[in-house]
Amino acid sequence: MSFARPQSVAGVHPDTVRIVAMSAAIALNAAALLAALRPIAATLSVAQPSPPTLRLVEHPAEPKAIPPPPILLKPLPARPVPTKPVVKPIPESLPRPAAEVPVDEGTAPLTSPVPVKATPSAEPAAPVEATLAYVAAPPPAYPRMAIAAHMEGTVTLRVLVDEGGKPLEVVVEGSSGHAVLDKAAREQVLAHWRFQPATAGGKPVRAWARIPVSFDLRKI
Numbered sequence: 001m002s003f004a005r006p007q008s009v010a011g012v013h014p015d016t017v018r019i020v021a022m023s024a025a026i027a028l029n030a031a032a033l034l035a036a037l038r039p040i041a042a043t044l045s046v047a048q049p050s051p052p053t054l055r056l057v058e059h060p061a062e063p064k065a066i067p068p069p070p071i072l073l074k075p076l077p078a079r080p081v082p083t084k085p086v087v088k089p090i091p092e093s094l095p096r097p098a099a100e101v102p103v104d105e106g107t108a109p110l111t112s113p114v115p116v117k118a119t120p121s122a123e124p125a126a127p128v129e130a131t132l133a134y135v136a137a138p139p140p141a142y143p144r145m146a147i148a149a150h151m152e153g154t155v156t157l158r159v160l161v162d163e164g165g166k167p168l169e170v171v172v173e174g175s176s177g178h179a180v181l182d183k184a185a186r187e188q189v190l191a192h193w194r195f196q197p198a199t200a201g202g203k204p205v206r207a208w209a210r211i212p213v214s215f216d217l218r219k220i
Contacts, residue, residue, distance in 0.1 A: 127206035140188035
């Protein structure tokens, strides 16, 4: 006995049937997966976040104030009371001063006064201010450093001259503006200059005098 195949089935290619079956299986698996994941997604969306936990920070206990140690006050030493000096009475047995003996005007005194000689004062008289004439006044040597630097100027010196006309002390009263020129003028006057001494009462005396010393490059 033979069976005849229907034409609809006989005309279908076997690969097409396989593809259709596999597609149906994949669709069923996808539907089952979506059905399984749906409640999980809902649960995740509905779940509320848990509140944050609070931690209590423990503060250290405040230190207790320690009272300062008591201060011991020592009593000040008593000041000594000044004692009054004891005045002893003068005994009556001391000899009394002799009475003055009257002297007649015609009689000479017992002792004659000794004459006292006046000693001359050892300190010299104070110097006077005067204008002195020159005895020897050679010009000071121009310092080489001052020539190279083109230094010029006038130095005013205050000179103390003794009774013989020799300078004892030289002070720079007015500077030329250059220490080199001031030093050269002072050393030259103190070492080589001589003056006519000042006189008072016909006798030579010490005197102060102002002396200008000029430095001019045109006179070299």
